[in-house]
Amino acid sequence: MRQTIKLKVNGVERQDDVEPRMLLVHYLRDRLNLTGTHVGCDTGQCGACTVLLNGEAVKSCMVLAVQANGAEVSTVESLARGTEYHPVQQAFWDMHGLQCGFCTPGMMMAAVGLLKRNPNPTDDEIREQLEGNLCRCTGYQNIVAAVRSAAEKMQSTPAAAPVTAGASGE
Amino acid sequence: MAVSRLFGASVKRREDPRLITGHGAYTDDMKLPGMAYLAILRSPYGHARIKRIDTSKAQQHPGVLAVYTGADLAGKLNPIPCAWLIPDSDLKTPPYPALASDTVRFTGDGVAMVVASSPYIARDALDLIEVDYEPLPVVTTQEQAAAPGAPQLHESAPGNLAFNWKFAGGDVDAAFRDAEVTVKQRFVQQRLIPNAMEPRGAVAQWTPGADEVTLWNTTQNPHIARFLLSVVAGIPENKIRVVARDVGGGFGSKIPFYAGEALTVFAARELGVPVKWIEDRRENYLATIHGRDQITDVELAAKRDGTITGLRVNALSNMGAYLSTAAPGVPTWLFALIVPGCYTIPAYSCDVKGYFTNTTPTDAYRGAGRPEASFLMERMVDLLAGELHMDPVEVRRKNFIPADAFPYTTVTTLTYDSGNYQQTLDKALEMVDYQGLRQQQQQMRQQGKYLGIGISSYVEVCGLAPSPAAGAMGFQGGLWEPATVRVLATGKVIVLTGTSPHGQGEETTFAQLVGEDLGVPVEDVDVIHGDTGAIPMGWGTYGSRSTAVGGTAIKKATIKVLEKAKKLAAHLLEAAPEDIVADHGRFYVQGSPAKSVTIQDIALQANLGWNLPKDMTPGLEESHFHDPTNFTYPFGTHICVVEVDADTGEVKIRRYVAVDDVGVVINPMIVDGQVHGGVAQGIGQALYEHAIYDEGGNLVTGSMLDYAVPNATQIPNIETARTETPCPHNLTGVKGVGETGTIASSQAVVNAVVDALSPLGIKHIDMPLTPERVWKTIQAAKASPTGAN
Ligand code: FES
Ligand code: FES
Numbered sequence: 001m002r003q004t005i006k007l008k009v010n011g012v013e014r015q016d017d018v019e020p021r022m023l024l025v026h027y028l029r030d031r032l033n034l035t036g037t038h039v040g041c042d043t044g045q046c047g048a049c050t051v052l053l054n055g056e057a058v059k060s061c062m063v064l065a066v067q068a069n070g071a072e073v074s075t076v077e078s079l080a081r082g083t084e085y086h087p088v089q090q091a092f093w094d095m096h097g098l099q100c101g102f103c104t105p106g107m108m109m110a111a112v113g114l115l116k117r118n119p120n121p122t123d124d125e126i127r128e129q130l131e132g133n134l135c136r137c138t139g140y141q142n143i144v145a146a147v148r149s150a151a152e153k154m155q156s157t158p159a160a161a162p163v164t165a166g167a168s169g170e
Numbered sequence: 171m172a173v174s175r176l177f178g179a180s181v182k183r184r185e186d187p188r189l190i191t192g193h194g195a196y197t198d199d200m201k202l203p204g205m206a207y208l209a210i211l212r213s214p215y216g217h218a219r220i221k222r223i224d225t226s227k228a229q230q231h232p233g234v235l236a237v238y239t240g241a242d243l244a245g246k247l248n249p250i251p252c253a254w255l256i257p258d259s260d261l262k263t264p265p266y267p268a269l270a271s272d273t274v275r276f277t278g279d280g281v282a283m284v285v286a287s288s289p290y291i292a293r294d295a296l297d298l299i300e301v302d303y304e305p306l307p308v309v310t311t312q313e314q315a316a317a318p319g320a321p322q323l324h325e326s327a328p329g330n331l332a333f334n335w336k337f338a339g340g341d342v343d344a345a346f347r348d349a350e351v352t353v354k355q356r357f358v359q360q361r362l363i364p365n366a367m368e369p370r371g372a373v374a375q376w377t378p379g380a381d382e383v384t385l386w387n388t389t390q391n392p393h394i395a396r397f398l399l400s401v402v403a404g405i406p407e408n409k410i411r412v413v414a415r416d417v418g419g420g421f422g423s424k425i426p427f428y429a430g431e432a433l434t435v436f437a438a439r440e441l442g443v444p445v446k447w448i449e450d451r452r453e454n455y456l457a458t459i460h461g462r463d464q465i466t467d468v469e470l471a472a473k474r475d476g477t478i479t480g481l482r483v484n485a486l487s488n489m490g491a492y493l494s495t496a497a498p499g500v501p502t503w504l505f506a507l508i509v510p511g512c513y514t515i516p517a518y519s520c521d522v523k524g525y526f527t528n529t530t531p532t533d534a535y536r537g538a539g540r541p542e543a544s545f546l547m548e549r550m551v552d553l554l555a556g557e558l559h560m561d562p563v564e565v566r567r568k569n570f571i572p573a574d575a576f577p578y579t580t581v582t583t584l585t586y587d588s589g590n591y592q593q594t595l596d597k598a599l600e601m602v603d604y605q606g607l608r609q610q611q612q613q614m615r616q617q618g619k620y621l622g623i624g625i626s627s628y629v630e631v632c633g634l635a636p637s638p639a640a641g642a643m644g645f646q647g648g649l650w651e652p653a654t655v656r657v658l659a660t661g662k663v664i665v666l667t668g669t670s671p672h673g674q675g676e677e678t679t680f681a682q683l684v685g686e687d688l689g690v691p692v693e694d695v696d697v698i699h700g701d702t703g704a705i706p707m708g709w710g711t712y713g714s715r716s717t718a719v720g721g722t723a724i725k726k727a728t729i730k731v732l733e734k735a736k737k738l739a740a741h742l743l744e745a746a747p748e749d750i751v752a753d754h755g756r757f758y759v760q761g762s763p764a765k766s767v768t769i770q771d772i773a774l775q776a777n778l779g780w781n782l783p784k785d786m787t788p789g790l791e792e793s794h795f796h797d798p799t800n801f802t803y804p805f806g807t808h809i810c811v812v813e814v815d816a817d818t819g820e821v822k823i824r825r826y827v828a829v830d831d832v833g834v835v836i837n838p839m840i841v842d843g844q845v846h847g848g849v850a851q852g853i854g855q856a857l858y859e860h861a862i863y864d865e866g867g868n869l870v871t872g873s874m875l876d877y878a879v880p881n882a883t884q885i886p887n888i889e890t891a892r893t894e895t896p897c898p899h900n901l902t903g904v905k906g907v908g909e910t911g912t913i914a915s916s917q918a919v920v921n922a923v924v925d926a927l928s929p930l931g932i933k934h935i936d937m938p939l940t941p942e943r944v945w946k947t948i949q950a951a952k953a954s955p956t957g958a959n
Pocket of ligand 2: 097098099100101102103104134135136137138367418419673
């Protein structure tokens with residue numbers, strides 16, 4: 001009853017046998033040891049598990065691993081290039097956009113997805129588009145500031161934005 | 171970064187690089203060879219007798235290692251203890267078994283558990299356990315529980331009364347007898363769910379032979395967890411190591427010691443394999459503590475000029491089905507003593523009754539008792555202002571403890587360390603342009619629009635310590651903190667702290683403290699926390715105590731290191747120790763800075779030990795165990811400006827200004843962040859959040875869909891400002907900021923909404939101020955010639 005899946009995770013080809021009911025987030029965390037992607041609810045309500053699936057931000061607890069067959073997945077672990085942080089990571093650090101850090105990987109992946117769709121969002125747009133990502137620590141203010149600052153930086157120096165590994169195939 | 175400016179600088183957080191790259195070490199990230207997974211079967215009934223449990227099918231399910239019920243724990247796992255035994259209150263502490271064996275008392279009470287080779291299999295097997303329940307009558311509210319003839323939860327607690335705690339100071343009867351005006355109001359502090367984004371969990375590894383256990387746990391206080399685990403599991407304290415490296419938020423919900431971690435350790439010991447238990451969000455809602463849930467009847471006595479002369483509070487608190495670790499202290503000591511707030515109230519009494527109900531146990535949730543206190547006081551001040559047709563600002567000014575009266579001993583015998591309440595109020599009024607706003611309010615009212623201004627002046631008690639006070643209050647622990655500052659041969663520094671930050675940023679602020687004094691870059695200082703194997707002792711992170719108590723311990727240990735360093739510098743420079751100046755990491759003889767040794771030189775020599783003064787021991791490491799002499803008392807004024815849409819009941823926050831005085835600030839960026847997050851939780855309580863049970867004891871708001879954790883569109887930008895009144899009784903002058911935002915904010919919002927709707931005769935609305943509730947109150951007010959309340 002196991003199914004074979006082939007997918008590219010953070011730029012690396014993977015082939016694995018999984019139970020059809022296994023959630024993508026569990027595949028990433030438990031099989032691939034990519035524990036940067038967190039589980040806050042496993043019912044699609046908190047956004048802690050957000051990753052990029054074929055370049056789009058999705059909640060990986062709402063996707064079965066078998067549904068990711070043939071796809072490209074990027075997790076938080078792929079954002080930085082060596083010691084060079086992605087502008088979104090850098091901005092979260094600079095603007096104190098995290099406290100306990102548990103929502104942060106999902107929040108940053110959602111922000112990366114948001115900036116792809118809308119490279120120059122207003123504060124209200126940032127808030128609306130991050131609505132599905134809950135943070136209990138920060139009150140969101142510095143998260144919004146971080147996303148805005150990342151947007152500005154990515155606008156002024158587009159080259160500063162490393163293309164995330166898994167999304168590079170677009 | 172220039173070392174001379176570490177203290178007080180917005181240094182970027184040292185913990186962030188691992189967290190933003192996905193390399194945090196949260197409990198669920200722990201993976202050990204051969205690990206098994208535990209899942210807990212939880213009662214679907216609020217109250218029921220367990221007639222029969224059949225685990226045979228589950229036992230036979232492939233991949234299942236073991237299934238246990240309450241009966242299997244007998245003699246191996248003691249009940250989960252309550253650790254705040256408030257004195258003189260007839261406290262009842264009925265046993266709280268880790269798994270119920272005859273009666274379940276709340277939806278979510280543990281009934282059985284499965285250990286399996288994967289988390290999926292463990293959950294599958296839960297479905298195969300058959301339990302016959304005989305439902306019993308349910309009580310979910312404290313008022314139901316108190317009613318004559320109510321169903322009883324525990325034999326040892328007649329009338330479901332867990333305790334009755336009282337305080338009285340001054341002549342309250344006289345105050346009311348002589349009152350020129352009195353104001354009465356009932357307030358409902360609704361039940362809240364803490365919602366740390368990381369669910370709770372545990373990983374336990376038992377080493378047979380050594381008979382030792384390592385427990386990775388989502389806890390705010392690993393040493394307390396070690397202590398209570400030893401009591402519950404009968405494992406000697408020296409054979410237990412508790413680790414909490416990264417913890418994804420707590421807000422009080424990770425203070426208690428829970429059944430889940432005890433069961434994880436039990437299973438690891440029984441089976442001899444590492445065991446992991448991680449709750450899902452549904453379990454988190456059912457079986458991790460809830461907060462607040464207190465009903466207060468309040469009466470205030472005053473003179474016509476606005477002078478408050480007396481206050482009487484009767485509180486009914488819903489403790490849930492059992493007493494959680496710190497639960498009895500929250501609605502009593504932490505609530506009652508600070509109720510008089512910023513004001514010179516000469517007479518005050520408070521009667522608190524705690525009741526058992528068929529609900530999830532309640533315990534400390536951010537602010538723990540103090541949000542309830544400041545809410546009721548600040549609402550009463552506004553009600554008095556309304557009664558007397560005075561400006562609420564004037565009533566506050568009239569009753570504030572004057573700035574020259576500190577230290578000030580209150581009617582509740584607290585000694586407020588320092589304060590200047592007038593100053594934060596003035597600053598906040600100026601920031602919002604209070605007079606201009608009042609004019610605007612008048613104009614808008616003429617257009618049928620409802621603008622409201624809500625003021626909240628608060629003082630809170632935090633920096634939890636001193637230990638003798640803890641003892642007097644019945645807290646079964648100390649509240650001091652240890653610290654070790656260890657300078658390695660290369661001049662790098664390791665700091666050990668018994669506090670256990672989980673988002674508050676002390677890896678950075680503590681590094682700033684030490685870096686500043688030793689004159690080393692902040693990058694050279696690593697703060698180790700959350701490991702009982704590395705840290706001698708500690709009482710954890712809660713009650714905004716880490717920086718005031720733990721930070722002061724670190725400061726004192728650092729001073730000792732500096733003293734030794736000076737002695738060694740004198741030896742190396744062939745001078746007298748009293749002539750040596752320590753100047754940002756350089757040590758030289760007063761007046762001749764050209765010839766100096768660095769802290770790194772000294773660290774190397776101290777650690778080599780080749781050439782030390784005769785009486786000097788090698789190494790450069792000092793410890794200090796610090797117990798403060800008093801609590802700390804941060805204060806401030808928050809002002810919320812709202813617009814209420816009378817047609818929909820919707821509340822829109824136009825501005826939110828927070829002027830706080832948290833003493834001296836080490837890292838302004840982190841302090842602002844704490845205020846933002848704290849205020850967001852207070853706004854959450856004011857406008858959105860409410861944990862609701864139905865009559866059968868089911869948690870209706872059992873998921874994040876039904877319980878409104880505020881999202882990014884629901885929290886406004888917070889405008890922060892500060893005044894700085896140092897704490898006089900610690901070396902750094904810090905007071906604490908972890909809870910101020912939550913303590914200050916709910917009533918600022920509610921005061922604003924009530925102020926907006928005052929032309930309709932509305933005097934109070936209970937939280938959360940959802941559009942529906944506000945709209946209904948408006949409709950009722952319009953229908954009634956005398957107003958709604
Ligand atoms: S874990 Fe996926 S949305 Fe919460
Ligand atoms: S930083 Fe803690 S939940 Fe967002």
